[in-house]
Amino acid sequence: MLDWLRPREAAMTRLLEKFARAESPSFDKAAVDRFGRMVAAEWRRRGAKVERLKQRERGDHLRVEWNPSGNRATGQILVLGHMDTVYAAGTLARMPFRVSRGRAYGPGAFDMKGGLAIALFAVDALVAAGRAPEKRVIFLWTSDEEIGSGTSRAAIEREARRSDAVLVLEPAAGLDGRVKTGRKGVGEIEMMVTGRAAHAGLNPEDGVNAIEEIALQIAHISRWNRPRRGIMVNAGTIEGGTRTNVIPEKARVAVDVRADRAADMHALERKFRALRPILRGAKLQIRGGFSRPPMGRKASAALYATARSLAHEMGIPLGEAHVGGASDGNFTAALGVPTLDGLGAVGEGAHSPNENILIRALPERAALLASLLAAL
Ligand SMILES: [Zn+2]
Numbered sequence: 001m002l003d004w005l006r007p008r009e010a011a012m013t014r015l016l017e018k019f020a021r022a023e024s025p026s027f028d029k030a031a032v033d034r035f036g037r038m039v040a041a042e043w044r045r046r047g048a049k050v051e052r053l054k055q056r057e058r059g060d061h062l063r064v065e066w067n068p069s070g071n072r073a074t075g076q077i078l079v080l081g082h083m084d085t086v087y088a089a090g091t092l093a094r095m096p097f098r099v100s101r102g103r104a105y106g107p108g109a110f111d112m113k114g115g116l117a118i119a120l121f122a123v124d125a126l127v128a129a130g131r132a133p134e135k136r137v138i139f140l141w142t143s144d145e146e147i148g149s150g151t152s153r154a155a156i157e158r159e160a161r162r163s164d165a166v167l168v169l170e171p172a173a174g175l176d177g178r179v180k181t182g183r184k185g186v187g188e189i190e191m192m193v194t195g196r197a198a199h200a201g202l203n204p205e206d207g208v209n210a211i212e213e214i215a216l217q218i219a220h221i222s223r224w225n226r227p228r229r230g231i232m233v234n235a236g237t238i239e240g241g242t243r244t245n246v247i248p249e250k251a252r253v254a255v256d257v258r259a260d261r262a263a264d265m266h267a268l269e270r271k272f273r274a275l276r277p278i279l280r281g282a283k284l285q286i287r288g289g290f291s292r293p294p295m296g297r298k299a300s301a302a303l304y305a306t307a308r309s310l311a312h313e314m315g316i317p318l319g320e321a322h323v324g325g326a327s328d329g330n331f332t333a334a335l336g337v338p339t340l341d342g343l344g345a346v347g348e349g350a351h352s353p354n355e356n357i358l359i360r361a362l363p364e365r366a367a368l369l370a371s372l373l374a375a376l
Pocket of ligand 1: 082111112145170171
């Protein structure tokens, strides 16, 4: 299949260009839906059954069923990807799609429209080789991964529970294309302080300084960091106060939390809930928590071994990586469904003006996905 795909490198790049030029910011339903119609048309042309999972505020998700074995199918494989990007509408003007020195640049090219193009060509290669997968394949293309998958999580988990394996087309790690066999759990915790306003010069003793309280709390929670154990606590945004001559009544901070182990995730949440005010008269409120549980290596080990040997047969070394970011693969791994992530494009600069993919890896990744679909 790699021999069939190699000469299609330019066609794959053209499809990626078409996808990258259809901007699809997570918060822009009309734009994501426009892109979704483009993706749906590609799948319908290949004889797949496309269902739109309609959403009111977010873009519609696409559930694509490709079942060349029909009634003889003996199980299900779920392939996950997202159509939304982090780039606001109009980014293309500053960051146009372009090809240079074997790389293709553009908003979402790497994260993860490259992965969407790879899936289509993997199916083409399987058809050309006459190697229909024995299992039914569900491709679930969602619209809100970059903003926490609030409207897609239920559909992802529903399909994962029916599946024997989940393959996630998120970007690979590093320019050597490592797949992701571990991801941290990720969440956001908001701390809100209410103090008491007073004149900073006339009666400061009547005030309770909310900013001071939140500063003390931040100093306290930042000691919970254990980088080597994979625990991360980062106060990311902060606001509070009104004027310099007022003892501030309100302050809030949003904290990013990450952990490698589910036990650490729960312990961290408990520690936040147990926080008490430090200054007398201050009130402290805690909201939020982990939104994606950690993805442990256990869920990926067997699939990774299969993928590595298939890649080896094609003459491609396939390494693995444990990464700090989370994806929808965290949800499926937490259900105990074998999950392999980072099977998408090879490149660098996700979520940055330099986002790009390695063009010569496009056929390799499509061949790897195709052979996995045929082997599982
Ligand atoms: Zn992504």
